[in-house]
Amino acid sequence: YTIAPWEVDDIGRVLDEMISQAGVDWVERSYKGKNGTVEHRIDFGRPIGAKKLNVRLEIGVNVAEMPDISYHSADYASEIVGWGPGEGDAKLRTAPIRTGAKGLRRVRKVSLLRNNSVDSLTNATRQIAQQVSQQMRVRRFLVNQSDWCPIGSLNVGDWVPIVGVTDWQKVAQWVRIMQIEEDGDTGSAVITTE
Structure with missing residues (x-):
């Protein structure tokens, strides 16, 4: 598949769309090519790499x-609570979601106003909880x-x-x-x- 830069203004977006549709992994490689020029190559695979059990x-x-x-200590939280749209008693809220972090208890509130149901608000809050465990x-x-x-x-x-x-x-x-x-x-x- 060839992408011509004069036909597409955002090649990165096209690659992201192709990758998400195909469900593949990719790695960008840069190396010294012919005549001392730097060449770039993108390798696709499903998946790329392996879990090496024979090395230590x-x-x-x-x-x-x-x-x-x-x-990631600036984002550290032991629990995340998601707040959605609405006001007062009508405001959508999630139950506290544990991040798995060990240590000081710190609850963080995140506003996710685009999520109009409790299920989508809970899923979005879980994704954030995975990122803030100070791992x-x-x-x-x-x-x-x-x-x-x-x-x-x-x-x-x-x-x-x-x-x-x-x-x-x-x-x-x-x-x-x-x-x-x-x-x-x-x-x-x-x-x-x-």
């Missing part, structure tokens, strides 16, 4: 440096070549387990590889995750 990434063993970790995510790490994790066996889109202890917290989670920057001299790679 452990902080301090083959993950050489402390990984970059991100938190720690490993974003980037340096991995050394080892028997536990041959770098050549990893590919963009793969899900890999990472375990260990950071400065103050234990880590045990699956991360999806979005970028691999290999260093041929040292035999290591910097991996960026989703």
Whole structure:
């Protein structure tokens, strides 16, 4: 399927529509092409990558440096309550929806005025609840070549387990590889995750 940029003003929208209709996954790759130019390629798959059960990434063993970790503490909430349209007793409300966060109880109210039924308001509130649980995510790490994790066996889109202890917290989670920057001299790679 070829998309001509002079025929379509928003190629990203066309790709999003094609992907949602087909139910596929995609990964964008950039690499050095012919004559030193940068080339871009979009790979489609169903799904792209695999869950790697035969590799082990452990902080301090083959993950050489402390990984970059991100938190979403500004959005933290232990419960979410959705408020829809209406006023007074007629206002649509959801029951509190737990986010699964552990720690301090903090309730957050979200206004979702476009949802005209309790079911659609509850579904929209559940989607927000999944995003605000203050979950720690490993974003980037340096991995050394080892028997536990041959770098050549990893590919963009793969899900890999990472375990260990950071400065103050234990880590045990699956991360999806979005970028691999290999260093041929040292035999290591910097991996960026989703």
